Amino acid sequence: MDKLRTPAQQRRYGRREFLTTAARGAIAGGVLAAYGGAPIAAEAAEPVNIGGLYPVTGSFGQIGQGCVNAAKLAVQMVNDAGGIKSLGGAKLNLILSDVQSDTTVTRTETERLITSNKLSAIHGCYASALTLIASEVAERAKMPLITGSSSDQLNAGNRLYTFTPFCRASQFAQAQLRMAKLVSDKPKVAVVFENTAFGTSTSKGLSDQAPGEGVEIVMFEPYSAGFTDASPLINKVKASGANMLFAVSYLTDLVQIVRTMKQNGVRIPINGGSGGFVIPDFYKSVGKDAEGLLGVAHWNHDIDADAQRVNAAYKKLYGEFIFEYAGGLVAQTFMLAAALERAASPDPQKVRDALAALVVSRGYAAMTPGGRLKFERDGKNVYAHPVGVQWQSGDLVTVFPKEDARTPLLKT
Amino acid sequence: MAAIIAQAVVNGLLIGGIYALVSVGVTLIFGVVKIVNFAQGEFVMIGMYISYFLATFLGIDPLVALAVSMPTLFIIGLLLQRFLIRRVLGLGDMPQIFLTFALSLLLMNGALLVFSANYRTVQTAYSESAVHVGPLYVSVAKLIAFVVAMALSAALSFFLRVTDLGKAMRAAAQNRDVAMLMGINPDRVFGVAVGLSLALAGAAGSLLMPFYPVYPTVGQVFVLMAFVAVVLGTLGNVKGALIAGLMMGVAESLGIQFIGADSGLLVVFAMLLLTLAVRPSGLFGGSTR
Amino acid sequence: MLVSLALPLVVTNAFAIDILIRVLLFAFIGVAWNLMGGYAKQLSLGHAAYFGLGAYTSTILLVRFGISPWVGILAGGVVAMLASVPIGALCFRLRGPYFAIATIATAQVLMLLFLKFRDFAWGAEGTTIPNLGNAPLMMQFPGKAGYYYLALVLLAIGLVITRLIERSWMGYYLIAVGEDQDAAEAIGVNVPRIKRDIYMISAFLTALAGTFYVQYIYFIDPATAFSFNVSVEAALVSIVGGIGTLWGPVLGTALLEPTSALLQSWLGSGRGGVQLIVYAAILMAVILWRPSGLIGLLTRRADAPEAESAPVNG
Numbered sequence A: 001m002d003k004l005r006t007p008a009q010q011r012r013y014g015r016r017e018f019l020t021t022a023a024r025g026a027i028a029g030g031v032l033a034a035y036g037g038a039p040i041a042a043e044a045a046e047p048v049n050i051g052g053l054y055p056v057t058g059s060f061g062q063i064g065q066g067c068v069n070a071a072k073l074a075v076q077m078v079n080d081a082g083g084i085k086s087l088g089g090a091k092l093n094l095i096l097s098d099v100q101s102d103t104t105v106t107r108t109e110t111e112r113l114i115t116s117n118k119l120s121a122i123h124g125c126y127a128s129a130l131t132l133i134a135s136e137v138a139e140r141a142k143m144p145l146i147t148g149s150s151s152d153q154l155n156a157g158n159r160l161y162t163f164t165p166f167c168r169a170s171q172f173a174q175a176q177l178r179m180a181k182l183v184s185d186k187p188k189v190a191v192v193f194e195n196t197a198f199g200t201s202t203s204k205g206l207s208d209q210a211p212g213e214g215v216e217i218v219m220f221e222p223y224s225a226g227f228t229d230a231s232p233l234i235n236k237v238k239a240s241g242a243n244m245l246f247a248v249s250y251l252t253d254l255v256q257i258v259r260t261m262k263q264n265g266v267r268i269p270i271n272g273g274s275g276g277f278v279i280p281d282f283y284k285s286v287g288k289d290a291e292g293l294l295g296v297a298h299w300n301h302d303i304d305a306d307a308q309r310v311n312a313a314y315k316k317l318y319g320e321f322i323f324e325y326a327g328g329l330v331a332q333t334f335m336l337a338a339a340l341e342r343a344a345s346p347d348p349q350k351v352r353d354a355l356a357a358l359v360v361s362r363g364y365a366a367m368t369p370g371g372r373l374k375f376e377r378d379g380k381n382v383y384a385h386p387v388g389v390q391w392q393s394g395d396l397v398t399v400f401p402k403e404d405a406r407t408p409l410l411k412t
Numbered sequence B: 001m002a003a004i005i006a007q008a009v010v011n012g013l014l015i016g017g018i019y020a021l022v023s024v025g026v027t028l029i030f031g032v033v034k035i036v037n038f039a040q041g042e043f044v045m046i047g048m049y050i051s052y053f054l055a056t057f058l059g060i061d062p063l064v065a066l067a068v069s070m071p072t073l074f075i076i077g078l079l080l081q082r083f084l085i086r087r088v089l090g091l092g093d094m095p096q097i098f099l100t101f102a103l104s105l106l107l108m109n110g111a112l113l114v115f116s117a118n119y120r121t122v123q124t125a126y127s128e129s130a131v132h133v134g135p136l137y138v139s140v141a142k143l144i145a146f147v148v149a150m151a152l153s154a155a156l157s158f159f160l161r162v163t164d165l166g167k168a169m170r171a172a173a174q175n176r177d178v179a180m181l182m183g184i185n186p187d188r189v190f191g192v193a194v195g196l197s198l199a200l201a202g203a204a205g206s207l208l209m210p211f212y213p214v215y216p217t218v219g220q221v222f223v224l225m226a227f228v229a230v231v232l233g234t235l236g237n238v239k240g241a242l243i244a245g246l247m248m249g250v251a252e253s254l255g256i257q258f259i260g261a262d263s264g265l266l267v268v269f270a271m272l273l274l275t276l277a278v279r280p281s282g283l284f285g286g287s288t289r
Numbered sequence C: 001m002l003v004s005l006a007l008p009l010v011v012t013n014a015f016a017i018d019i020l021i022r023v024l025l026f027a028f029i030g031v032a033w034n035l036m037g038g039y040a041k042q043l044s045l046g047h048a049a050y051f052g053l054g055a056y057t058s059t060i061l062l063v064r065f066g067i068s069p070w071v072g073i074l075a076g077g078v079v080a081m082l083a084s085v086p087i088g089a090l091c092f093r094l095r096g097p098y099f100a101i102a103t104i105a106t107a108q109v110l111m112l113l114f115l116k117f118r119d120f121a122w123g124a125e126g127t128t129i130p131n132l133g134n135a136p137l138m139m140q141f142p143g144k145a146g147y148y149y150l151a152l153v154l155l156a157i158g159l160v161i162t163r164l165i166e167r168s169w170m171g172y173y174l175i176a177v178g179e180d181q182d183a184a185e186a187i188g189v190n191v192p193r194i195k196r197d198i199y200m201i202s203a204f205l206t207a208l209a210g211t212f213y214v215q216y217i218y219f220i221d222p223a224t225a226f227s228f229n230v231s232v233e234a235a236l237v238s239i240v241g242g243i244g245t246l247w248g249p250v251l252g253t254a255l256l257e258p259t260s261a262l263l264q265s266w267l268g269s270g271r272g273g274v275q276l277i278v279y280a281a282i283l284m285a286v287i288l289w290r291p292s293g294l295i296g297l298l299t300r301r302a303d304a305p306e307a308e309s310a311p312v313n314g
Helices: A002-012 A015-028 A061-080 A103-116 A128-141 A169-183 A197-213 A231-240 A251-263 A280-290 A305-318 A324-343 A348-357 B002-033 B040-058 B062-088 B093-115 B140-162 B164-174 B176-181 B186-208 B218-232 B238-258 B264-278 C002-010 C014-039 C048-065 C069-091 C096-116 C144-166 C169-179 C181-186 C191-217 C228-242 C248-267 C274-289
Strands: A048-054 A092-098 A119-124 A188-194 A216-223 A244-248 A294-297 A387-392 A395-400 B130-133 B136-139
Touching (some): A048 A324, A061 A305, A061 A324, A092 A103, A092 A324, A103 A119, A103 C014, A103 C248, A119 A128, A119 A324, A119 A348, A169 A244, A169 A395, A188 A197, A197 A216, A216 A231, A231 A251, A231 B002, A231 B238, A244 A251, A251 A280, A280 A387, A305 A324, A324 A348, B002 B040, B002 B136, B002 B164, B002 B218, B002 B238, B040 B062, B040 B093, B040 B186, B062 B093, B062 B140, B062 B186, B062 C274, B093 C274, B130 B140, B136 B140, B140 B164, B140 B186, B140 B238, B164 B176, B176 B186, B218 B264, B218 C096, B264 C069, C014 C144, C014 C169, C014 C228, C014 C248, C048 C069, C048 C191, C048 C228, C069 C096, C069 C191, C096 C228, C144 C191, C169 C181, C169 C191, C228 C248, C228 C274, C248 C274
Parallel strands (some): A048 A092, A048 A119, A188 A216, A188 A244
Antiparallel strands (some): A294 A387, A387 A395, B130 B136
């Protein structure tokens, strides 16, 4: 409470005192003390704290809530299986924070979470724009961060503490392009994308790789998320002569786009990318018009038996299938558990080193498309690749590439 | 090419109808009570939530819900004027601006707390259908919204010109003191003005629901457009706000079409700044007092 | 006063220091706003425009040209100052609430422009400040203390400038313009020039805060830099604390910032709207019952009435 009184006290000093103390301040200002977080006590017993930062409120609120649900489920699963055996069966303790879909809040909350708790690692934040900030803070605080966010920027700039076990935005782009060739021989694609980190990264991947994949991009339009009316955008798509639409969007915009296309009689195949496309709410909002629509994802609930088990558990609790990021989150939690096992210590530096050296090909920690995990120097997973997904009969199924497809692709 | 422009113009006009409706509400309050209602968008939001819940739990079509949202917001308007606005009249800019501004924050975040940030939509029979007029597609839901918005604006105009109460409002707008001398009760007149303005906002909300999602901050976009339209159309001028609202819808649509999908708002603001530079008192000349 | 200087040596909780830094920073932004909004009564709700310009100028200089933010911060101030001239020329054509709207529009326009400038200003993705570790010459400090003192210095500068203006001929003219623009003009005050000059000073200071902020949070993007919340907070702390007074913004920030930070951490995951509801409620209460700000409660002199004799026409 003293801290609250002091600035008020400042007010009462007069000008003269202010000026003389300012002079003293110039001298005192030479004294700088370094402050890091509180030193981590050597904890031989339980529990091990991991932090989770998700946008539970704000524009990503619905999805953030799903992520939190999955995070809790994952920790439950790890603990039920005996916790961290090399630490005497220590249980994982999840400490959550709401980043309110806001960059500034992410900045303060990440720091607060790290400095107010003895954490071993953190995970978050769903939206690439938010994760980038959390990563900045984590790097400076030397705290390992694991995330499913796809922006390629997360692997740039000599990061040592940021780990991205799933595919990158540029890989999404390549998958989308290849899927386009499955649907049409001469794809002429209109690309629309929301203009923050997620959309920009993916679309950049699209424009970079399209010529190499034999796909012609006839329209390339960033848009500001949350538009009042999708008609002008769809009008442009129509005018461009495209025979396919790639949309990189979060949920609401995607729903508007799909609906407006139907309204305006623009009947071309849509690849809804990832983001808003792969969550149950998309189907709920768009209904039958979602049938046959293609997308990409870094994880899906049918990629292997483990995923199906997780899906069943999640469905029992929450009544709908577990979506891409949430499922990936469960895998991430197990990856952290595996790293803790290996490190046999809750010290973040040791956990970080263990993650960097981790090689897994079985169990929930390898629950990724392709089923293998090994981190490169820049935090990428050597074996990560996206899967193509399609809405069929109200469910999102994996249809691409051949090795990962669980169901054949429906041509519409 | 002509078809593309025509479609863009049609799209713009349709959404412009909603912008116009909200703008008319703002300009009405300003013209009569001399207050800029920063919370106007939040009343649109309230209208939307009312329609949403009526549709979701009672199956009432949002257009029918107009009969509920409009009177409800009218009453809220009366209360607003009586308990809040009246207390800052004549106190100068700062209290007037920040009172409605605080109200806007309060309503937005109150809605956030109560309803959560989730986007909610209503599906009606006509939400997805469109009429074909030659090469043009006209969304049915938006067309209905446009027609009703224009009808309401026309009704308001008529009311102001023809009825006694309407004339009293215009009198109080022009010169409050003289109006009082003539026996007009300014409080009552102001109350009705605010009530009508909020009723229009509520109507806009109901009209939006068939084709637009509702979430706590949905009002912000519309209110920004409304403010620009009010300046463009000359402060206090109802017809001006209407025309300006439509113009802005079209400008936004053409901007998206020909400059870039992220340029709609930019075009709108460019219009505002251009107006300020060239004709600050708006399209319709000297401000009405 | 001495206490404020010794604080970082005593307070080890990083969260608490963060609150203090925010208090200092937003008090400074409030002080900058107050020069325009409090004394001259030009109620801008678009000061984020200058905050953002300052932030982007120093960041572009740093990331693209390797120039130290100590130079960048001044460059940002100059850019903002220059920008305020044409912006002011346009916006001052409107009065009262419509002036406020025009300023909101300007900040929005800048945000939209920067969203589009993907080549030299990173567009919507924004950019992070390269992690230079301990680099005071590049305005990066290893712990919080460095930022704390910098924020303290900025606030001190703002307060000193305000006091100097208050006591000068400019101060008298400002208040005259604030009371009644037309009357001031009638007695020969060069109203347009005064408005322009104070706007330039206010913009310059606000831009300094922008640079500080980027250096502190390591990140910039158009939404953060030109955030409407910054514009709102600038005005809010001054109004709540005491509009048109020297210490008003400081008091306002001291009340609002810690409250919001504490609310945020207590309610943590879930109650996103509460903090702003509290802000809004406080603002409304102040306006309805104490429009000249809470500082009146603390100083013994009688409240200067906020009421003006004639309602302002648009």
